Amino acid sequence: MLVKSPLAKPFPIMPEIAGATPRVARAGYKDWGRCDLSYIALDEGTTVAGVTTQNICCSAEVDLCRANLAHGRARALVVNAGNSNAFTGQRGKDAVDAITAQVAGHLNCDASEIFVSSTGVIGVPLPIDKAQSGLRAVFDAAPCSWEDVTHTIGTTDTFAKGATASAMVDGRKVQLVGIIKGSGMIAPDMATMLGYIFTDAAVDAAFLQQMLSASNKTSFSCITVDSDTSTSDTVLAFATGKAGNTPLTSYDDAGADAFAAALNDICRQLAHLVVRDGEGAQKFIEINVSGAANDDSARRIGLAIANSPLVKTAIAGEDANWGRVVMAVGKAGEPANRDSLSISFGATQVARNGLAVAGYDEAPVAQHLKQNEIQIGVDLGIGAGRATVWTCDLTHGYISINADYRS
Amino acid sequence: MLVKSPLAKPFPIMPEIAGATPRVARAGYKDWGRCDLSYIALDEGTTVAGVTTQNICCSAEVDLCRANLAHGRARALVVNAGNSNAFTGQRGKDAVDAITAQVAGHLNCDASEIFVSSTGVIGVPLPIDKAQSGLRAVFDAAPCSWEDVTHTIGTTDTFAKGATASAMVDGRKVQLVGIIKGSGMIAPDMATMLGYIFTDAAVDAAFLQQMLSASNKTSFSCITVDSDTSTSDTVLAFATGKAGNTPLTSYDDAGADAFAAALNDICRQLAHLVVRDGEGAQKFIEINVSGAANDDSARRIGLAIANSPLVKTAIAGEDANWGRVVMAVGKAGEPANRDSLSISFGATQVARNGLAVAGYDEAPVAQHLKQNEIQIGVDLGIGAGRATVWTCDLTHGYISINADYRS
Incomplete structure (x- = not known):
C-alpha cells in the first residue's frame, strides 16, 4: 500500500447535490477487494461541460466525452478504475459502447447522454463482461457519499481529494462539489486527470463550458507533477438545475460572477490537491x-x-x-x-x-x-x-x- | 565519491595531436585535492569551430566562445571545473577577460584567440585570483595525456570519456581525438556539455563549422539525460593543420567526406559516452x-x-x-x-x-x-x-x- 502523502488534506464535508446520485460497486478490473466502478445518475435537465487531454493517443472514453459534450446534456457518469482502456483500438471502443448502451437502457435515455472515463494501465482492453456485471451491481447499490466515489476512482492516489464551494445566484444558494483523482502522469495540456464537478445550479451548457474553460486555464493547466500528459485526462462539470434559479446563460446574468468565482475556486482547490498527492511528493x-x-x-x-x-x-x-x-x-x-x-x-x-x-x-x-x-x-x-x-x-x-x- | 557508472567504457588509447599540447593544474575552485584547470596550447594556424547552448541564461564563457568563433582562429583553450561562472554579471565577465588577457600575454597572441569554458555551480563568480595562480601553475606544468585532461574537466562524471578516429585526407592520415564531460543537466538544444575535439588535419574554419554543425544534429542534439539544458554547454573542434594536407574547404575536396565521417563518428561516440555516464544511469x-x-x-x-x-x-x-x-x-x-x-x-x-x-x-x-x-x-x-x-x-x-x- 502507498503511504499517505505528507501534504494530504482531510476530505471536506460535502453536501448532497440534488439531482446527482452517486453509487459505487466492484467490477474487479484488477485483482483487488476495493470498489472500482463509480456511477453517478443525473436527473433530466442536467447540463454538462468538459475539458479533455490534448494527448493525441487519447482513449475511446475521451473520444466519447468530446462527442457527447457537443449537445451539452448528461444523464449519467461512469468511471472505471484499474484500466484506462487507452490504445486498445476497436475493442476499447466496443467496451465503451457496451457501457453507454447498458446505462441508457437502464435509464431509458439516449446513449449519447452517458459519459464514461477509465483510468489505469494503458494498452489492455477493458473487459466488457466485468463492466457489465459491475454495472448491474451498481444499479442495485445504495447511494453513497462523495468520499466513497473519490476512493473508487483513485489508482495511485494516497488520499481522497474533494472540494466544495457555494454561491448566491438569483436569490438562491447553489452548491458545488468536486472530486478528482491523479498523482502521476500529470502535466495537463488542456485538462488533466479525472475530475468531476457537480452543482445544483441551473446553467446553460455553453456558458458552463465557457466558465470551465476559463477556470481550467489558471488551475489544471498550471499544475504539473512529472511533465507527462495522460491519455485519459478529463474534467467534467455537471449542473442539475435543481436549485431552481433562472438558468445562467452569460457573465451578464445576476449571480454569474459569483458562480464563476465558486467554480474557479473549486478548480483551483482540486488542482492543488492533485499536486499534494503527486507521486512521492514531500513538498x-x-x-x-x-x-x-x-x-x-x-x-x-x-x-x-x-x-x-x-x-x-x-x-x-x-x-x-x-x-x-x-x-x-x-x-x-x-x-x-x-x-x-x-x-x-x-x-x-x-x-x-x-x-x-x-x-x-x-x-x-x-x-x-x-x-x-x-x-x-x-x-x-x-x-x-x-x-x-x-x-x-x-x-x-x-x-x-x-x-x-x-x- | 560517486560510484562508476555500470555503463562505463574504458578510456581509449588516444594519439597525440601535433600542434595541441595539453596541461593541467590545480586552481582550487573547490576544496578538493584534484586538478581543476585544463590548458591546451594550440600552435599558430589552428582553426576552430563550435556549437554552444541555446539557454538564454548562458555563461560569460559561452558569450566569449561565440564571439571568438566569428574569426575561426584559436591559440589556446582553458577549462575551469567546479564553478560554471554562469549568472554572475560583470564579475563573471571580468574573470573571463582576466583569463584571456593572461594567456594571451603568455603566448604573445591576441586575447580573442583564447577560448574559455567553466563548469560547476551556477551563480557564484569565478574567483579571479584562483584562476590567475592556477594559470601560472599550468604554464609551468609538464604536458599531460588526454585522459588527464578528461579527469580535470569532469564534475559529477563517474568515468573519463574520450573518443578517437582517423581518416585519409590528401594521402595523409589525419587523427582526431575528442574528450567530453557531463552527466546531468543534459538536454542539448544545440550543443551540450563541455566537449572538445582536436585534429591535426588542416581544415578551413568555415568548413569545420559546417561539418561540426551537421554532426551535432545527429549526435549531441539527439541525447538527453534529464531534459535540463545547461547554461554552459559548449562543443569546440580545433584543427591544428600539422598533418600537412591541403586545407579542406568544402565537401567537394578529396578526403572531405572521409574526414566528415570521422568527425561524425567521434561526435556520436562522445554523445553516447555522456549518456552512459548519465546521473544514476543503469541502462x-x-x-x-x-x-x-x-x-x-x-x-x-x-x-x-x-x-x-x-x-x-x-x-x-x-x-x-x-x-x-x-x-x-x-x-x-x-x-x-x-x-x-x-x-x-x-x-x-x-x-x-x-x-x-x-x-x-x-x-x-x-x-x-x-x-x-x-x-x-x-x-x-x-x-x-x-x-x-x-x-x-x-x-x-x-x-x-x-x-x-x-x-
Whole structure:
C-alpha cells in the first residue's frame, strides 16, 4: 500500500447535490477487494461541460466525452478504475459502447447522454463482461457519499481529494462539489486527470463550458507533477438545475460572477490537491512568475521550472541551489533577458538583475526550504505577463512508485 | 565519491595531436585535492569551430566562445571545473577577460584567440585570483595525456570519456581525438556539455563549422539525460593543420567526406559516452523513430519519449509498460495518428496500428529489459521521417546525486 502523502488534506464535508446520485460497486478490473466502478445518475435537465487531454493517443472514453459534450446534456457518469482502456483500438471502443448502451437502457435515455472515463494501465482492453456485471451491481447499490466515489476512482492516489464551494445566484444558494483523482502522469495540456464537478445550479451548457474553460486555464493547466500528459485526462462539470434559479446563460446574468468565482475556486482547490498527492511528493511548490512578455509566456516559464528534474530534486534535498532556476528559465524557449532576471525563495530575494544580491545570506532561504510549502518567485523584468504554477518535488518515492507500478 | 557508472567504457588509447599540447593544474575552485584547470596550447594556424547552448541564461564563457568563433582562429583553450561562472554579471565577465588577457600575454597572441569554458555551480563568480595562480601553475606544468585532461574537466562524471578516429585526407592520415564531460543537466538544444575535439588535419574554419554543425544534429542534439539544458554547454573542434594536407574547404575536396565521417563518428561516440555516464544511469536506451512527418518531427518525438519520467522509470524497473511510450508519443505535440502507431522493444513488436499485437507475449520483452542496452522502436506510420535518440533510465541514483549535489 502507498503511504499517505505528507501534504494530504482531510476530505471536506460535502453536501448532497440534488439531482446527482452517486453509487459505487466492484467490477474487479484488477485483482483487488476495493470498489472500482463509480456511477453517478443525473436527473433530466442536467447540463454538462468538459475539458479533455490534448494527448493525441487519447482513449475511446475521451473520444466519447468530446462527442457527447457537443449537445451539452448528461444523464449519467461512469468511471472505471484499474484500466484506462487507452490504445486498445476497436475493442476499447466496443467496451465503451457496451457501457453507454447498458446505462441508457437502464435509464431509458439516449446513449449519447452517458459519459464514461477509465483510468489505469494503458494498452489492455477493458473487459466488457466485468463492466457489465459491475454495472448491474451498481444499479442495485445504495447511494453513497462523495468520499466513497473519490476512493473508487483513485489508482495511485494516497488520499481522497474533494472540494466544495457555494454561491448566491438569483436569490438562491447553489452548491458545488468536486472530486478528482491523479498523482502521476500529470502535466495537463488542456485538462488533466479525472475530475468531476457537480452543482445544483441551473446553467446553460455553453456558458458552463465557457466558465470551465476559463477556470481550467489558471488551475489544471498550471499544475504539473512529472511533465507527462495522460491519455485519459478529463474534467467534467455537471449542473442539475435543481436549485431552481433562472438558468445562467452569460457573465451578464445576476449571480454569474459569483458562480464563476465558486467554480474557479473549486478548480483551483482540486488542482492543488492533485499536486499534494503527486507521486512521492514531500513538498508543495508554488512558482510565481512576473515581468514576462505576456501571461502565456509566464505560464510556460513557470512550467519549465516546475518540470525541471534538477529544480525538483534541489527542493527535495532542501538545497538553496537557485542557479537551477536560472537554468530552467533560460531553457524555456521564451523571451527572457539574463541581465534583468530576479529570483526569490520564500520572502528572500536571492538574485536581482542577473546576479546574486549583494551580501546574499543563505540562512533564511535554507530555513524556508525546510518547510513543506515552498514559494519560488521569478521576475523576468521585461514585461507585464504573470502566472502562478504549482508542482511538487521529485523524490525517491516517485522512482519507487513508478519503477514497479504495473507489477 | 560517486560510484562508476555500470555503463562505463574504458578510456581509449588516444594519439597525440601535433600542434595541441595539453596541461593541467590545480586552481582550487573547490576544496578538493584534484586538478581543476585544463590548458591546451594550440600552435599558430589552428582553426576552430563550435556549437554552444541555446539557454538564454548562458555563461560569460559561452558569450566569449561565440564571439571568438566569428574569426575561426584559436591559440589556446582553458577549462575551469567546479564553478560554471554562469549568472554572475560583470564579475563573471571580468574573470573571463582576466583569463584571456593572461594567456594571451603568455603566448604573445591576441586575447580573442583564447577560448574559455567553466563548469560547476551556477551563480557564484569565478574567483579571479584562483584562476590567475592556477594559470601560472599550468604554464609551468609538464604536458599531460588526454585522459588527464578528461579527469580535470569532469564534475559529477563517474568515468573519463574520450573518443578517437582517423581518416585519409590528401594521402595523409589525419587523427582526431575528442574528450567530453557531463552527466546531468543534459538536454542539448544545440550543443551540450563541455566537449572538445582536436585534429591535426588542416581544415578551413568555415568548413569545420559546417561539418561540426551537421554532426551535432545527429549526435549531441539527439541525447538527453534529464531534459535540463545547461547554461554552459559548449562543443569546440580545433584543427591544428600539422598533418600537412591541403586545407579542406568544402565537401567537394578529396578526403572531405572521409574526414566528415570521422568527425561524425567521434561526435556520436562522445554523445553516447555522456549518456552512459548519465546521473544514476543503469541502462543505455536507444530510441529509433520512423514513419514520422519529417526527420525533425521524428527527433522531437524521440526526445519526448526519452524525457518522459514514466518511460525512464519503467525501464529502470525492467517493466514492459509500453503504454507509457504511447503516452509520450501522444503528448509530443507532433503529427501522429493513434491508429497507425506501432511499437517494438528489442526485436519484439508489441503494438501495431493502434493496439497490442495479437497474442502478444511479454516474455521476450521482459528478457530484453534485463539487459543494460535497451532498444525502443516507434513507427508513426504517417511519413518517411526518422531519427535516433539516446537516453538513460531514471533511477534512485539520479535523486541521490541531485538532492545533495551542491552540499
